[in-house]
Amino acid sequence: MPSSEQSIDKRPWLLLSPSLMAITLLVVIPMAFILVYSFYENIDLAVDKVAFQFGNWSEVMTDGYYRIAIWKTLRLSVIVTVLAAVLGYIPAYFIAMTKFRDKWLLLLLLILPFWISFIIRTLSWIHIFGNQGALNGLFQLLGLTDAPLSLMYNEFTVIVGFIHVFLPYMILNIYVSLEGIDENLEPAARTLGATPWQAFREVTLPLSMPGLAAGCLLVFVLTGGSYVTPLILGGPSDFLFGNLIYDAIVTELNWPMGATLSFTLLLLLGLVVVLYSRLMGLNQLSKAFK
Amino acid sequence: MKKIDSTKRYEMLKERMGNGDMDRRSFFGLLGAAGIYAGVSGGVMTTMAQQARAAGTELYFEGWGGVVSEALRKHAFNPYEEASGNKVVDATFGGEAEVLTKIKAAGSTNGHNILHSSGVSWYKRWIDAGYGSELNLANIPNVENVMEAIIAPFRAITPNSLSAIPYDYGTTGIAYNTKFVSEEKAKELGANLLLDKELKGKIGAWGGDWANRAWYGALQSNQDPNNIQDWDAVWDKARENRELVLKYWSSGAELMDLLAKEEIYVTEAWSGRVAALQAQGHPIAYMDPPNGLAWMESMFVLKGSPMAEAEELLNFMLDPATAIAVAEGQKYPTSLDPNKVEMTDTIKALPAYDPTGKLDKLVFRDPVVWNEVEKEQSKQWNRVSKGG
Numbered sequence: 001m002p003s004s005e006q007s008i009d010k011r012p013w014l015l016l017s018p019s020l021m022a023i024t025l026l027v028v029i030p031m032a033f034i035l036v037y038s039f040y041e042n043i044d045l046a047v048d049k050v051a052f053q054f055g056n057w058s059e060v061m062t063d064g065y066y067r068i069a070i071w072k073t074l075r076l077s078v079i080v081t082v083l084a085a086v087l088g089y090i091p092a093y094f095i096a097m098t099k100f101r102d103k104w105l106l107l108l109l110l111i112l113p114f115w116i117s118f119i120i121r122t123l124s125w126i127h128i129f130g131n132q133g134a135l136n137g138l139f140q141l142l143g144l145t146d147a148p149l150s151l152m153y154n155e156f157t158v159i160v161g162f163i164h165v166f167l168p169y170m171i172l173n174i175y176v177s178l179e180g181i182d183e184n185l186e187p188a189a190r191t192l193g194a195t196p197w198q199a200f201r202e203v204t205l206p207l208s209m210p211g212l213a214a215g216c217l218l219v220f221v222l223t224g225g226s227y228v229t230p231l232i233l234g235g236p237s238d239f240l241f242g243n244l245i246y247d248a249i250v251t252e253l254n255w256p257m258g259a260t261l262s263f264t265l266l267l268l269l270g271l272v273v274v275l276y277s278r279l280m281g282l283n284q285l286s287k288a289f290k
Numbered sequence: 291m292k293k294i295d296s297t298k299r300y301e302m303l304k305e306r307m308g309n310g311d312m313d314r315r316s317f318f319g320l321l322g323a324a325g326i327y328a329g330v331s332g333g334v335m336t337t338m339a340q341q342a343r344a345a346g347t348e349l350y351f352e353g354w355g356g357v358v359s360e361a362l363r364k365h366a367f368n369p370y371e372e373a374s375g376n377k378v379v380d381a382t383f384g385g386e387a388e389v390l391t392k393i394k395a396a397g398s399t400n401g402h403n404i405l406h407s408s409g410v411s412w413y414k415r416w417i418d419a420g421y422g423s424e425l426n427l428a429n430i431p432n433v434e435n436v437m438e439a440i441i442a443p444f445r446a447i448t449p450n451s452l453s454a455i456p457y458d459y460g461t462t463g464i465a466y467n468t469k470f471v472s473e474e475k476a477k478e479l480g481a482n483l484l485l486d487k488e489l490k491g492k493i494g495a496w497g498g499d500w501a502n503r504a505w506y507g508a509l510q511s512n513q514d515p516n517n518i519q520d521w522d523a524v525w526d527k528a529r530e531n532r533e534l535v536l537k538y539w540s541s542g543a544e545l546m547d548l549l550a551k552e553e554i555y556v557t558e559a560w561s562g563r564v565a566a567l568q569a570q571g572h573p574i575a576y577m578d579p580p581n582g583l584a585w586m587e588s589m590f591v592l593k594g595s596p597m598a599e600a601e602e603l604l605n606f607m608l609d610p611a612t613a614i615a616v617a618e619g620q621k622y623p624t625s626l627d628p629n630k631v632e633m634t635d636t637i638k639a640l641p642a643y644d645p646t647g648k649l650d651k652l653v654f655r656d657p658v659v660w661n662e663v664e665k666e667q668s669k670q671w672n673r674v675s676k677g678g
Binding site: 046152247254 | 675
């Protein structure tokens with residue numbers, strides 16, 4: 001009888017070792033540094049004392065200011081995710097189902113915006129929604145309004161900015177999932193008496209759920225970790241948890257608190273991934289790409 | 291050749307369109323061309339930039355961007371590069387805290403040499419943090435022409451040497467669009483114009499500096515900004531202002547954009563930026579309320595910089611012809627003493643210009659008072675700005 005040591009197949013670990021090493025070096029160790037820093041004490045601007053104290057954690061746990069930021073972040077992330085899912089499903093479905101011979105061209109159009117800087121894409125909305133932007137110009141041209149409408153620097157523009165940037169991630173995830181569905185299934189459902197809507201609802205939609213869920217997870221996490229979009233397109237009330245991290249690190253020069261807030265955000269977004277795993281199973285993510 | 295990224299390229303184009311230097315069609319055309327250029331030529335430009343760096347010493351300069359950077363590049367850095375063979379690599383920062391964060395994160399000042407540093411407060415902070423250099427003034431003979439009144443606060447912090455040379459000064463007053471706000475109303479309300487409920491949603495404010503908001507909060511709560519006794523009253527006024535604010539702007543370019551496009555009608559503003567808007571023909575007026583905030587900016591040389599070249603550059607920048615050209619371009623008066631150097635009519639007409647060379651009519655921040663409370667009050671401002 002072979003010993004238990006001999007029965008262990010080491011090949012998967014050998015194959016995984018480069019990835020594990022990269023993750024350890026680039027993610028685990030830096031995050032460990034951040035965790036350690038969260039226990040340090042900020043004495044003055046940019047002056048920290050090595051310590052092991054829970055003052056920063058205590059402040060984050062007990063101060064309502066941070067709870068409001070968490071609530072705003074989760075709320076906005078849900079809104080952006082839901083809208084991106086609804087708006088993203090339609091083009092993904094179209095690209096997957098179209099008989100257009102050069103489908104690659106549509107996919108190219110989808111990834112074309114990635115060639116332009118994220119900041120520039122975000123700033124571009126000022127030229128659309130601004131007082132002298134394209135939309136106000138059109139309204140005045142059509143005689144719908146005499147004076148420019150105030151459309152900028154509110155939650156709406158922040159949501160638009162987020163969807164603009166993150167929508168391709170959603171579309172690509174759903175598209176890959178739809179592309180993997182056997183194209184005979186929907187006609188088969190139709191021949192069994194299902195209406196087009198029923199065939200979609202009971203066959204295509206459930207089979208595309210892994211891609212939809214993967215896209216939702218991605219958009220949610222990306223939105224939750226953002227801070228630049230509200231900074232550019234938002235008003236005074238439009239901020240996310242990431243903006244508090246920016247404040248702590250860049251304007252207050254309080255790195256221990258910045259580290260505490262960063263780790264808090266990591267835990268919160270990690271919790272979302274755990275919830276996703278419990279509800280959907282993380283193996284669903286791999287199905288999205290089969 | 292100086293390498294600029296696509297974001298910087300966009301900002302330059304946007305600035306030019308904002309300045310009225312090009313029409314919208316050209317702007318979008320050039321934007322597209324800039325995108326193609328960035329994508330296609332990135333690798334080639336990197337190689338060329340590496341070759342260019344091989345010649346002369348590189349001095350890394352960081353400043354406030356927009357018309358200020360344009361004036362420095364055109365009137366100081368380009369002629370200096372031609373004269374010396376050295377390179378000035380200039381970049382824009384959002385504030386000096388950003389630079390300090392980068393230096394602290396990197397653990398060295400590599401890539402950072404000269405800062406267009408704001409106020410004596412930041413001079414003290416850089417010195418206290420151990421980043422001060424020791425300038426050899428014998429290599430900067432033009433410093434003799436600098437106003438004694440502007441250099442004295444820096445000497446008070448480092449009596450034995452200087453790490454920076456004061457270069458310009460200005461005020462943070464109130465800008466208002468004369469199409470929507472009358473001069474009578476502005477003068478009557480003074481600092482309280484920023485609290486006018488009739489202008490709700492059309493007021494802007496600088497979000498990047500806690501002390502700036504606190505200064506105005508002090509004026510609005512009838513306190514001496516250099517001797518604030520009731521901080522709660524200061525932040526209550528900031529909260530009152532926040533309820534009326536459309537946007538906290540974070541750069542001079544954004545300030546100019548918001549005013550020029552009439553997104554906002556009233557805001558606190560930097561005197562030079564308003565002068566630039568006025569020069570472009572925008573109906574923007576400027577006033578300094580009583581006890582309004584004045585500031586001086588210096589060229590701060592960080593420890594570890596190539597000192598001989600940095601001193602050579604500073605001396606070049608302080609040459610009267612250069613300093614006056616830069617001042618006219620950036621619209622902030624030069625630190626040169628008007629009793630020693632004849633100023634042009636353009637400079638004499640600039641907001642905040644002091645013909646006496648004494649600066650005794652301007653009120654500056656006391657760095658000892660303000661730095662002492664910064665840790666606590668900057669945190670408070672971040673909360674107030676977000677509705678806390």
